[in-house]
Amino acid sequence: MILGLFTLSVLYPLIFVISASLSSAEAINRGDVILWPVGFTLDAYQTVVDxxxxxxxxxxxxxxxxxxxxxxxxxxxxxxxxxxxxDLPFNRTITFFFLVPTLFAAGIIPTYLVVRELGLLDTRWAVILPGVMSVFNLIITRTFYRMNVPDELLEAARLDGASDLQFFRKVALPLSTAIIAVNLLFYGLAQWNGWFNAFLYLQDSDLYPLQLVLREILAQSVVNPADIGGGDIAEMMRRKELFDKLKYALIVVAMVPPLIAYPFVQKHFVRGALIGSIK
Incomplete structure (x- = not known):
């Protein structure tokens, strides 16, 4: 019973968003959309494509x-x-070095200054690079290797003349399918849902990710009361209706890639996350 209620609480918002994206703007504003689309239309998706x-x-x-x-x-x-x-020299010291940022975050201003000094402002790297290393993922990956790549396997490879790099490439990586899937999903979802780095570091709208474009649309859909006295009220309301409808279509478009990708990595994701988090 409790699980059923929890499932409904998760599914209903998704169903509502999809139904609203397929409904007419008038039906959305009147509050007629509850479960199924009202005044079925694909205008919002056509606007996205165009x-x-x-x-x-x-x-x-x-x-x-x-x-x-x-x-x-x-x-x-x-x-x-x-x-x-x-056998890594200073293993504990290096691990502690990675853990320090989880305890003491630098903050927005120092991070912005670092990105600026590196010449990354208003480039795609400013969105990608700040999020390419997660300590949480690192600890899970380290635990995964400790539990699934025993020292005896390394010793056997060394007896066959394999170097550390060869062992990692030919032995450790083929055993890492599960943890690779975990990292790809974690990093992929973080980048797909992220917008704050783009908001801070980008000025060129041609570099905006979809989430930042969606934020701009949501900001434009708000009617400023100060503009009502000197503007065309009908035009402002028409624009608001369009944005209200368009935002639901954009939410659906933003949900599609993760929903498509997850089934393909689900098996490896569950196995890798559990094995890597046992300790």
Missing amino acids: SPQLMLGFANSLLYTFGGALIGTALTLMAGYALSRK
Whole structure:
């Protein structure tokens, strides 16, 4: 019973958003949309497809997601494997170094200054690079390697003449399918849902991700009472109706890629997350 209520509480907002995106603006404003679409129309999705800015934002989000996920996963796998090795000099000190940012965050202003001094402002790297290393993912990856790549396997490889790099590439990586899926999903979702880095570091609207474009649309949909006296009220209301309808379609578009990707990595994700978090 409790699980059923919880499932309904999660599913209903999704159903409502999809129904609202397929309903007429008048039905949405009247509050007629409860479960099923009212005044079925695809105008909102047609507007999304016909809008260069929205499609560019969607393409930018895909680029940031794939770029951030691949770079973040590669760095996390290498760092996690290195920290899992007990013969790594100063292992505890290096691990503590990684944990310090989780206890004392620098804050927005120092981070912004670092990004500016590196010359990354108003570039795609300003969105990708600040989020490519997660200490949480690193600890899970390190634990995964400690539990699934025993020292005896490394000793056997060394007897066969394998170097550390060869062992990591030919032995450790093939055993890492589950943790690779975990990292790809974590980093991919973080990049796909992220908008704050883009908000801070980007001025060029052509570099905006879809989430920041959606934020701009939501901001434009708010009617300022100060503008009512000197503007065309009918035009403002028409614009608000359009934005109210369009935002639901954009929410659906933003949900589709994660919903498509998750079933393909679900098995590896569950296994890797559980194994990597046992300790």
